[in-house]
Amino acid sequence: MEGFNIDYIEIIGLTAAVLTTTAFLPQVYQTWKTKDVSALSLPMLLIFFIGILFWLVYGILQKSLSMIFANSITILSSFLLVYFKIKYSKRS
Amino acid sequence: MEGFNIDYIEIIGLTAAVLTTTAFLPQVYQTWKTKDVSALSLPMLLIFFIGILFWLVYGILQKSLSMIFANSITILSSFLLVYFKIKYSKRS
Structure with a gap:
C-alpha cells in the first residue's frame, strides 16, 4: 500500500x-x-472504547498499518459491547 | 527522554x-x-498475552513511548490473569 x-x-x-x-x-x-x-461495566467499556479511538488516531498519525488494522477491528468490537451492555441491561 | x-x-x-x-x-x-x-478462557488469555508481547516488541522497534508504556503495564496485567486462571482453576 502506498505510504x-x-x-x-x-x-x-x-x-x-x-x-x-x-x-x-x-x-x-x-x-x-x-x-x-x-459482568461488564459500562464506565469501563466506555473508557476502553474512547481509549481505542485514541489508539486509532495515533496509528493513523504514525502511519502504522498494524495499529490501524488492529484498532479498526477492536473499535467495532468494543462498540458492540457498549451496545449490548445498554441493550441487554434494560431487560433485567 | 533521549531518543x-x-x-x-x-x-x-x-x-x-x-x-x-x-x-x-x-x-x-x-x-x-x-x-x-x-468466565476466563485460558487459550484466549494466552493468545492475548503473546499478542501483547508482540505489541511490546513492535513498540520498542518503532521507538513508540506510548506503546512501550501501555504494553509494559498490559503484559503484567495479562500475565496476572493467566497466573490467576491456572492457580484458581486447580481449586475447583
Missing part, C-alpha cells in the same frame, strides 16, 4: 494485531450469544 | 495508553478479589 512500509517490524505488528483482536472476539460472541452483560 | 519524541502525536498515544490500561485493571482486581476465573 505504508511492510518490513519485518510491520510483520511483528501485524502478528500482534491478529493475536489481540482474535483474543477479543470470543468475548463479543459470548456476550451476543448469552446476552449476559452483568 | 523519544514527545509531540502532540505522542500525547494522543499516551492518552490512549492511560485509557486502555485503566479499563483493563478492574478485571485484574476483580479476578484477584473474587478468585472467580470461570
Whole structure:
C-alpha cells in the first residue's frame, strides 16, 4: 500500500494485531450469544472504547498499518459491547 | 527522554495508553478479589498475552513511548490473569 512500509517490524505488528483482536472476539460472541452483560461495566467499556479511538488516531498519525488494522477491528468490537451492555441491561 | 519524541502525536498515544490500561485493571482486581476465573478462557488469555508481547516488541522497534508504556503495564496485567486462571482453576 502506498505510504505504508511492510518490513519485518510491520510483520511483528501485524502478528500482534491478529493475536489481540482474535483474543477479543470470543468475548463479543459470548456476550451476543448469552446476552449476559452483568459482568461488564459500562464506565469501563466506555473508557476502553474512547481509549481505542485514541489508539486509532495515533496509528493513523504514525502511519502504522498494524495499529490501524488492529484498532479498526477492536473499535467495532468494543462498540458492540457498549451496545449490548445498554441493550441487554434494560431487560433485567 | 533521549531518543523519544514527545509531540502532540505522542500525547494522543499516551492518552490512549492511560485509557486502555485503566479499563483493563478492574478485571485484574476483580479476578484477584473474587478468585472467580470461570468466565476466563485460558487459550484466549494466552493468545492475548503473546499478542501483547508482540505489541511490546513492535513498540520498542518503532521507538513508540506510548506503546512501550501501555504494553509494559498490559503484559503484567495479562500475565496476572493467566497466573490467576491456572492457580484458581486447580481449586475447583
